[in-house]
Amino acid sequence: MAAALDYLRPASVAEALSLLSTIEGAQPVAGATDVWVGIRSKKHSPKALVSLKNIPNLRFILPDRETDAYEGRAEGVTGDSGVLLGAATTHGDVEDSAWMKTHFPAVHQACSGVGSRQVRNVATVGGNICNAAPCADSAVGLLLYDATLVIAGPAGERELPLSEFFVGPGETRLGPAEILKEVKVPNPGPRTYAWYWKHTRRKGVELPLLGVGARVTLDADGMVEKARVSLGVCAPMPTRSYEAEKVLEGQKLTAELAAEAGEVAAANALVRDTWRGRGWYRREMVRVLVPRVIKLSGALS
Template structure:
């Protein structure tokens, strides 16, 4: 497959990258790992005149954990380094699980979490986990830095809340308390190299009596972007988590999604799998206590 012609630029700093983004505007595309972008270019979906390759920017591939501030993952941190990180596995297991499900070892050695988020696929595994952990994105542009909660980042199908010249520089997950546990499950045909038919992340908070005081459930691959399901969440709050309650939450989650039919599954099947995987994800999170 022949790649369209383009100019490859490799800035040495975020500031320089933003300068290039301002200079070239719509003609340019940012590239971290490129494992989505290069396919779009080969398929003729995108033909940027300029590619701003970010990988030579130093210091943006860190994973930093602080008990008060939480977890900060740089925009160039590779997916494989996230799933292998002890602080991630210990404190944010649903993120480690979601990242591990992405594509293959080779892709995760090149692709980044920020790239997965900015590619904005409705089935992106990592995004559901970021939703329930209440992640936020730090973005930098010509006018400085600002923080965007992940829930506000998607404004439509593949439409990001980034202004011209802005780029994501890191993703932050707030600290997880002792009484909060989360899990991510995806329904796939293969264990690798497969997109989720349905992906569900659930985080539940229990008080000392085992009663749920807060719940966050995010659904992937069943709407134009990842969505929370307030109806299912409200079922859990004020109750003990049992298989019966989890099933009721699953039935409510079905009302909060609008899946499509495609090559992987019909809309009807996805609807039903939202019920099943919401139930399983809630119970998997509860099992972690």
């Protein structure tokens, strides 16, 4: 382990940003679960860890007040305007939120499947996103709902769609002196159905061979107004399958259409061979799982 590691616990976003911009090689952490493993295995050797865990107002699910310790922002954020997640919200917070389960089932499913309960109690949604693993479950779930990231930096705050955030494995558009502050998810609208399938060998405490999410929003006549298909471990980063979405949008949703979306998603997937699974198998399973998640979402009934 790097002997010179420092561990800093700023009390505000401003203090955290100032530490990150003045200490070269400083890394922000929240739960630190993944970063700590990386340090122990000597994969990373940051000069300092800047813990975001003690900054107030970074851990909340608005408007679900049950896990909310956030003051001053409740006004203007209602059930009608989607959800605002503090970046330091843990996967366990989402798992325990009946409100999230009702309103954003795919995000709830994705967060509930990360690691073990012990890890979910500590690991944060913001950390899962910034860690930018190709298998980041919460990101695959959030992509379905057009989530936007609120990023704080030296020049103030900026917003970036989650779909534009990832560059490659472990690489994002987050600057070295920036932190992810909030995840904004718009109201997906009535008649929205979504599901996330984490394809694993074991039932729990497993990284996915593949993560597949689908969301459809139907109009009053039952036509697909908006469709989102997201894939994890199917490319070097969590991605949307824009091609499959195009197949679904504007059409009457049927089992055949869902199957066609699966074919198109599979044909266009940038699958890779890794030790966890071979590319051909992943492609085959995208074809199988896309229609399956659409069916499981309840949109077909």
